Amino acid sequence: MKGFGIFSWFSYPLPLKERLALIKDAGFKATSLWWGDEFGDKNRQPETARRLGLDIDYAHAPFDNPNDLWLDGINGDTYLNQLFSCIDDCSRHGIPTAVIHVTRLSSRPPVTSIGMDRIRKLVEHAETRQVNLALENMDSICHLDHIYEQLQSDRLGFCYDSGHENYNHPGADCLSRYGDKLFAVHLDDNWGDEDTHLLPYDGNINWEALGNKLKKCRDIPYLTLEVDFNRQNKRSRIYQDLSAAAFLSSAYQRLEKLCSSL
Template sequence: MEKQYRFGISTTVDLSVDIFTQLDIFARAGFDFISLSARPAHSRFFDSEAFAEVLRRVEELGFFIESAHFPFWEGYDPAAMEEKDRELALKNLAEYMEFAGTHKIPIVIVHPHYYFNDAKEACFERAARSLEKALVFKPENIRMAIENLPTAAGSWICENLLEEFGNDRVGFCYDSSHENMSGKPFHLLSKFYYRLTTTHLSDNHGGSDEHLVPGDGNIDWRKTREYLDKSPLNNILFEVGTGEKLTEPVESFVGRTKRAIRFMFEGAG
């Protein structure tokens, strides 16, 4: 029996558009769920009263929030070189996961590192130590999923973290755009498709993190679909757009994304 899919989109798409307008656009395009971007202010995250309004609108539109993306710039780097910076990142992560858990958002997506200047092995060790600490304070109703990051070093770190932490401890957020910049096509997905917790699907041309509509770059989406069909996932998340203001109307960009999904999945879901 063919898998039945539900399709979601991240609010990262264009952060110049307020979240309530985004939600209406997503609903008109026919999406099933959303994921919150790594910009908490955009989604009213941490403001319980304002966030309650977001939750009400999500429910009115028949959506659910599949995941939330932990911020990933300075102050949020679990693999920062300085211990005080790692401790700050862990403090912020604890607060983020607690808020997500309180509001029944089941998945928190985490970049295991930010930019680093030393060896990938050293960055991996710092990231692994921080993840071990994060698992101690993680709420029971939260699944923490690490995301593969651009460059071969980023892929190497993600691969080794997934091998270090079993599927019962840490999930995997597969970013197709990042993988396409980082080595042989599907070098991560082919190995860890069975570990998928969520996805950040978008396209690019292999050189920069464009987060294009599927089909606008050079990723092999037929092959991607084959791995998704073998994975445990039924909820497929697209992270198109970089958060910057789009060069086309958001309605058009989101609509093109949904049409690309229909073509890619040939009526599934």
């Protein structure tokens, strides 16, 4: 493991360059990028991060309609093409991994042949572009099981989200289930009632147990946080008086605490 990373968005509405500089100053070695069009030209982000001395762990693909992957119709094809484009951009910018959603967090359609055909095309595209494809655990354990059973590729792997597991499928034991396929992690905490993206140790996740499972997984470059907070959410009020720098400093310290148990 090279070090610690954190997603480039962590709730403070600052310009990207300023956020990345604060991430670097807090001691993080890497960041991860949102690959949508909401915040300007996304293709400038990798160079901005690297000029500041940050590596890029992964790019997170947009996920407006992931359930449509499994349904017949143009919307599924549109989402597939969006994922193709993200993989192409990762290849062009030297970003090793694209993280994608294959269902929503709160609902999912059944596994279908048309959905599997689209996933197969996606994996083949990732192989051609030499980009890792990391499927995130949403409300989708049965879908992930089916995909990994049916498709084998060195480029097809897993992105573990600790908050999603604790909130949505606490009994799935995703790290034991898919740890040999691990490409990236989204580490965050919650109390099992909402996907609140709290800092580790501020919810009820057993981080010692999680750390022990991580030790048995495929080695990954970075332990990466995906933390943010909604100031209107009661769970997030513990952060409301923290500056961006103080929040990042606390985030880094939580990863140090986790690493001390690894």
